[in-house]
Amino acid sequence: xxxxxxxxxxxxxxxxxxxxxxxxxxxxxxxxxxxxxxxxxxxxxxxxxxxxxxxxxxxxxxxxxxxxxxxxxxxxxxxxxxxxxxxxxxxxxxxxxxxxxxxxxxxxxxxxxxxxxxxxxxxxxxxxxxxxxxxxxxxxxxxxxxxxxxxxxxxxxxxxxxxxxxxxxxxxxxxxxxxxxxxxxxxxxxxxxxxxxxxxxxxxxxxxxxxxxxxxxxxxxxxxxxxxxxxxxxxxxxxxxxxxxxxxxxxxxxxxxxxxxxxxxxxxxxxxxxxxxxxx
Ligand code: HXC
Numbered sequence: 674x675x676x677x678x679x680x681x682x683x684x685x686x687x688x689x690x691x692x693x694x695x696x697x698x699x700x701x702x703x704x705x706x707x708x709x710x711x712x713x714x715x716x717x718x719x720x721x722x723x724x725x726x727x728x729x730x731x732x733x734x735x736x737x738x739x740x741x742x743x744x745x746x747x748x749x750x751x752x753x754x755x756x757x758x759x760x761x762x763x764x765x766x767x768x769x770x771x772x773x774x775x776x777x778x779x780x781x782x783x784x785x786x787x788x789x790x791x792x793x794x795x796x797x798x799x800x801x802x803x804x805x806x807x808x809x810x811x812x813x814x815x816x817x818x819x820x821x822x823x824x825x826x827x828x829x830x831x832x833x834x835x836x837x838x839x840x841x842x843x844x845x846x847x848x849x850x851x852x853x854x855x856x857x858x859x860x861x862x863x864x865x866x867x868x869x870x871x872x873x874x875x876x877x878x879x880x881x882x883x884x885x886x887x888x889x890x891x892x893x894x895x896x897x898x899x900x901x902x903x904x905x906x907x908x909x910x911x912x913x914x915x916x917x918x919x920x921x922x923x924x925x926x927x928x929x930x931x932x933x934x935x936x937x938x939x940x941x942x943x944x945x946x947x948x949x950x951x952x953x
């Protein structure tokens with residue numbers, strides 16, 4: 674995996690001291706590292722997902738890596754009562770919510786014709802309805818703290834990736850929510866942005882989805898020449914939540930090494946490094 678600098682090597686320590694981050698899907702993968710980075714910079718964290726057992730392990734790992742305070746609360750983002758309880762528990766434990774990361778997402782590879790009606794609905798319920806539910810439940814606290822939201826998206830729908838119509842269409846809706854909420858919450862001092870990660874190699878989800886490609890094929894298609902790591906996404910998270918991004922709202926930041934833009938039909942990258950001289 675690439676040696677990407679830690680956020681503490683780029684941003685000041687304690688920039689989020691006294692703040693609280695609430696993250697859905699924070700027990701694993703990209704969202705775990707995003708949340709851990711926030712705690713490294715002084716925030717207290719609440720991580721939520723369905724399995725309390727997995728969450729407790731993740732919270733213990735995060736505490737020992739950072740020395741910070743981390744609370745695990747079981748909640749299914751599809752259930753309003755669950756997310757309302759998670760928000761209540763966050764306030765009881767830490768008194769405020771400054772940052773919200775909507776990271777819970779469902780995904781699997783499936784041709785749309787083979788997918789059951791319920792499979793499509795399930796992914797939309799987790800990604801879109803879940804993002805709505807948690808944001809609605811937390812919004813009064815985010816307004817009170819003049820906080821900030823990051824919706825985790827994906828580049829899947831930019832190019833019509835096959836077998837991802839359920840997840841791609843859900844993320845398109847998430848990107849729309851980012852814009853609508855940026856406009857609605859801006860007057861309250863709340864910024865709403867998105868992060869759209871490309872192929873991040875060090876997650877369980879990606880190692881499952883990545884099996885569609887031959888070894889090395891993903892890297893060879895990425896203009897910056899490597900797969901991402903979760904720390905690449907954490908860097909963007911810390912940036913977007915920091916005051917360095919104080920005038921950025923409604924934007925979904927693609928963090929993918931240029932991956933989605935490369936639709937080369939030539940042998941890439943060798944054709945770019947040694948360009949053909951003849952006219953097409
Ligand atoms: C087809 C599937 C399926 C599969 C589940 N279903 N897995 N259909 N292929 N592999 C169907 C089920 O048959 C069922 O429909 C419906 O989906 C709901 O499944 P359940 O297991 O009952 O629901 P639930 O436990 O609530 O959730 C299932 C799940 C979830 C949505 C699949 O387990 C999940 O998403 N796990 C993976 C999470 C993940 O990896 N997240 C990271 C996302 S990263 P029926 O009709 O049978 O009732 C990301 C970035 C993408 O999105 C980057 C890609 C390049």
